[in-house]
Amino acid sequence: MPGDSSHININAGGIDKHTFDAIVIGSGISGSWAAKELCDRGLKTLMLERGENVVHIKGYPTATKAPWEFPHHLQIPLQMEEENPIVKRCYAFNEATQHFFVKDNEHPYIQEKPYDWIRGYQVGGKSLLWARQTQRWSKYDFEGPARDGFAVDWPIRYKDLAPWYSHVEAFAGISGNKDGVDTLPDGEFLPAWEMNSVEKTISQKINAAYNNRYVVQGRCAHLTQPKEIHIQQGRNQCQARSLCERGCPYGGYFSSNASTIPWALKTGNLTIQPGSVVHSIIYDDKKEKATGVRVIDAHTKKATEYYAKVIFVNAACLNSNLILLNSTSSRFPNGLGNDNGLLGKYVAFHNYRGTAGATYDGPPDSYYYGRRPTQPMMPNFRNVHKQETDFLRGYMVFFGAGRGRAYADGIGGAYKDAISEPGNWYVSIMMQGETIPKESNHVRLSKDKVDAWGIPQLITAVDYDDNDVKSMNDFFMVAQEMFDKAGCKNIQTNDSHQAPGLDIHEMGGCRMGKDQKTSLLNAHNQFHNCNNVFVTDGACMTSTSTQNPSLTFMALAARAANYAADELKKGNI
Numbered sequence: 203m204p205g206d207s208s209h210i211n212i213n214a215g216g217i218d219k220h221t222f223d224a225i226v227i228g229s230g231i232s233g234s235w236a237a238k239e240l241c242d243r244g245l246k247t248l249m250l251e252r253g254e255n256v257v258h259i260k261g262y263p264t265a266t267k268a269p270w271e272f273p274h275h276l277q278i279p280l281q282m283e284e285e286n287p288i289v290k291r292c293y294a295f296n297e298a299t300q301h302f303f304v305k306d307n308e309h310p311y312i313q314e315k316p317y318d319w320i321r322g323y324q325v326g327g328k329s330l331l332w333a334r335q336t337q338r339w340s341k342y343d344f345e346g347p348a349r350d351g352f353a354v355d356w357p358i359r360y361k362d363l364a365p366w367y368s369h370v371e372a373f374a375g376i377s378g379n380k381d382g383v384d385t386l387p388d389g390e391f392l393p394a395w396e397m398n399s400v401e402k403t404i405s406q407k408i409n410a411a412y413n414n415r416y417v418v419q420g421r422c423a424h425l426t427q428p429k430e431i432h433i434q435q436g437r438n439q440c441q442a443r444s445l446c447e448r449g450c451p452y453g454g455y456f457s458s459n460a461s462t463i464p465w466a467l468k469t470g471n472l473t474i475q476p477g478s479v480v481h482s483i484i485y486d487d488k489k490e491k492a493t494g495v496r497v498i499d500a501h502t503k504k505a506t507e508y509y510a511k512v513i514f515v516n517a518a519c520l521n522s523n524l525i526l527l528n529s530t531s532s533r534f535p536n537g538l539g540n541d542n543g544l545l546g547k548y549v550a551f552h553n554y555r556g557t558a559g560a561t562y563d564g565p566p567d568s569y570y571y572g573r574r575p576t577q578p579m580m581p582n583f584r585n586v587h588k589q590e591t592d593f594l595r596g597y598m599v600f601f602g603a604g605r606g607r608a609y610a611d612g613i614g615g616a617y618k619d620a621i622s623e624p625g626n627w628y629v630s631i632m633m634q635g636e637t638i639p640k641e642s643n644h645v646r647l648s649k650d651k652v653d654a655w656g657i658p659q660l661i662t663a664v665d666y667d668d669n670d671v672k673s674m675n676d677f678f679m680v681a682q683e684m685f686d687k688a689g690c691k692n693i694q695t696n697d698s699h700q701a702p703g704l705d706i707h708e709m710g711g712c713r714m715g716k717d718q719k720t721s722l723l724n725a726h727n728q729f730h731n732c733n734n735v736f737v738t739d740g741a742c743m744t745s746t747s748t749q750n751p752s753l754t755f756m757a758l759a760a761r762a763a764n765y766a767a768d769e770l771k772k773g774n775i
Contacts, residue, residue, distance in 0.1 A: 217509065222248040222473070223770070225495050225510040227480050227525065230327025232739040232755040233516030234458035234466070235370065239763035240514075241471035245770070248508055249463075250478040252500055252517075253323030256302075256330070258436075258459040262449030264298040272297045291704055292320050294331050294447040302330050302447070310659060312648055317662040318703035319520060325476055326459040327518065328706070331447050334423045334455050334575060335600075336376050336753040338367050338387040342586050343747035350585070350594055353548065353639045353745045354715045357725035360387070366757040374456040374756065375432050377576070378421030386418065386581040386749075393426045394419045398570035400562055400603035400627050401578050404688040411687045414583045420576035420600065423456035423753075435461050444573030455575070477501055479655045483513060483529040483538050483735060491734045491775075492538070498655040512734045512766050512775060515712075516759065519549075519740030520645055523711040524660045526737075527647050539722050539729040545712060547644040549664050550746045552707040553597070553635030555698050556674040558681040560690035562603065564627030569605060577602035582636075582748040584676065593672035597635035598748040599681070603627060629690055633677040636748045638669055639710050664702045707751055709743035727762040734775040738762045 223245035226237045233249065240247045255261070269275050276297045283290050286306045295303055304321040311319055322328040341360040348355040364387070371390040378391040397405060397419055405417035424440040425432055432438075437453030437460055446455050453460035466472040477500040484494045484507060494509035515522045523546050529538035537545045577600055584596030605627055610620035643665065647658035678695040685693045702708075715721020718730035721744070727736045738759035740751060747754075769775045 220507065221509040222246045223510060224248070224512045224514065224766070225250065225508055226514045226516060227495065228327060228516035228518060228522075228739065229325045229458055229463065229474070230322075230516065230518060230739070231329045231332070231458060231752050232759040233327070233514065234329065234462035235756045235759040236514040236516055236736075236738055236763045237472055238462040238466045239760050240767060241466040241469040243764065243767035244471065245767060246471050247466070247473070248510065249472060249474045250480055250495065250497060250508070251325050251327075251474065251476045252479040253325065253327075253476060255474070255476040256324045256326050256449070256459055258453065258464060259451045261459070262451055263301070265445065265448045265451050267298065288318050289320060291318055291700070292706070298445070299331065299447045302449075309653060312651065312659055312661040314661050314663040315665045316701035317664050318701045319662065320703065320706045321518065321521075325463070325474060326457055329457040330449050330459060332706075332752060333750075334446065335750040336371075336374075336421050336423050337579075337581070337749040338389055339363075339747050339749050339754055340385050340387055340581075342385060343745070343749065346595060346747075347745050350589065352594055354713070354717070354720045356744050357714050357716045357721075362725070363754070363757050363761065366761040367753065370753065370756040370760055373431060374423050374461060375425045375428065375437070376421055376753075377424050377426040379419055381416065381418045383416045383418065383581060385583070385586055386416075389421070391421070392429070395422075395424075395426065395574045395576055397578055398603060399568045400564040400629070401601075403564075404562070404601075404603065404629065404690070405578055407688040408580075408684050411684075415580055415684075417578050417580045417601075420579045422576040424575050425454050435465060437461065440575065442572040442574060444575060446575065479657070480517065480525050481505065481528065481655070481657055482525060483515070485529065485531040485533055485538060485732065487531060487533050490533075492732055498657070500655070503655060511770060512736070514759075514763070514766075515735065515737045515741070516739045519708040519711065520660060520662070522737060522739055522741040523549075523645050524647070524657070526712060526741075528657060538735065539732050541731060542719055542722070544641075544720070545722060546646050547641045547711065548639035548713055549643045549645055549708060549710045550637045550639040550743075551664065551702045551709065552705040552746060552748075553637055553666070553670045553673060554632065554705045555670075555700060556633040556635070556677045556681075556695065557630065557698065558678065558685065558693060558695045559628065559630045560685045560693040562627040562629050562690050564603070564605075569624055591672075591676060593669045593676065594638055595636040595673070596748055597633040597673055597677055599631055599633055599677070601629060601631040603629045629685065631681050631685070633674065634748055634750070635670065635673045635677070636746050638667070639713070639745060640667070645711060662703075666702065707740070707746070709740040709746050709751060712737050712741040713744045714742050715744060726765045727758060728766070736762050736766060
């Protein structure tokens with residue numbers, strides 16, 4: 203794995219040198235935010251990462267390479283495709299990024315139902331690979347389960363998280379417009395990217411045709427105009443290269459590597475230990491709290507224990523569930539905090555199956571420039587205020603317009619001249635649908651198969667249901683209707699039939715709630731029955747909303763970390 207260990211502090215030898223104020227499991231988007239906040243509050247914090255170290259800039263070996271500098275011109279060789287039938291399906295997996303992905307044989311799992319588990323094991327995790335779309339959830343998203351009767355009621359509301367959304371937005375750098383749409387709350391924004399001429403025209407036509415549908419420019423974690431806080435992080439303006447998944451040497455988009463981890467390191471309070479596969483959390487029956495974490499060295503397979511007053515679990519949703527299920531004791535024989543037997547259950551995701559495309563008679567003398575990292579979007583308008591359809595909840599959509607290369611026959615100079623001109627305008631649209639958490643959608647540990655570190659393999663049993671199909675079919679109808687009103691032609695819809703998981707928005711399994719009979723975490727992301735352990739990644743989510751989840755993970759992590767620091771100071775944990 204690229205990178206070096208020049209900034210890593212590794213404690214070794216003796217319980218004292220293995221003891222910290224806090225331990226954070228995982229270094230991705232949510233884990234790095236937890237670590238940053240804990241370190242800012244003066245807590246000596248150990249960050250455990252199972253992958254290798256990746257240092258900002260130094261650890262991005264392909265960031266500035268041209269396509270012809272790769273042996274296969276960015277294509278994945280046939281042998282690698284055959285060896286990786288799961289990870290090859292990810293849109294970001296190619297010759298320039300493959301080193302940041304977990305290959306299929308490196309950490310096997312058992313698919314009871316088809317599930318594409320996409321993972322990135324390195325310092326920074328999938329924050330190097332994410333699609334960087336950042337929308338706040340609205341009050342309707344947090345109120346949805348209580349109103350519609352699915353899942354359980356969220357123990358928090360939008361007003362509880364709003365200041366923490368502002369906190370992380372200002373630091374991370376989010377571009378967007380203040381659109382004044384109550385289903386998509388405004389935030390602390392840098393200047394937005396611009397729609398192209400056809401997108402503007404289509405957006406205006408759709409907005410004019412409906413009184414409850416609002417096409418807005420997408421919000422994303424890119425520095426369009428860096429502020430002082432971003433300069434202090436050593437980050438610079440996004441260059442619109444659209445090579446983000448290779449790692450950005452400019453720090454133009456938010457990643458743990460460019461932003462939160464270097465900031466935490468500057469406090470002197472952070473120790474990063476890569477190559478640390480977390481086996482389980484140690485629970486002390488007499489003290490009635492967790493005391494530490496058991497770790498297997500990724501290379502030597504040697505077991506070591508580390509101790510802390512407070513533990514944050516941020517290994518990414520399914521791995522967090524795996525660790526918690528494997529954290530057994532006489533007090534918790536079925537996994538840490540799992541008195542109600544719900545740990546690993548109610549796993550949900552986003553439904554990406556539906557897409558549509560069309561042609562558009564756009565201006566032949568108009569084009570667009572650059573590689574903008576976002577596109578227009580429309581927040582959910584289905585079942586927002588009341589139940590209106592034969593399916594629960596709804597979907598948001600992303601859409602975009604562009605021009606490909608012109609098509610021409612022939613050879614020689616005339617042919618080259620013809621294809622040097624842009625082709626006709628096209629438009630595309632995709633759904634991002636909310637799925638309903640169900641007890642049957644779950645993960646559990648294998649009883650007879652273990653991985654290379656002696657840890658039980660994870661079994662995934664997650665699938666679509668009739669609600670997802672109905673939602674998708676409604677999207678098809680809506681997409682055709684809106685494209686028709688916008689003047690699009692040759693409209694075609696498509697169901698990808700992709701397996702769950704490829705959305706990379708897995709959520710749940712260790713959900714928040716008000717009642718410890720039906721949930722595992724309280725309003726501050728701490729276990730109801732083990733109050734010095736917090737879960738602030740996707741595992742904690744009660745429902746999925748239709749918005750992208752990463753910004754909410756960040757806000758929850760920052761909020762919980764500051765609460766934990768306050769509680770430690772008060773002596774409550």
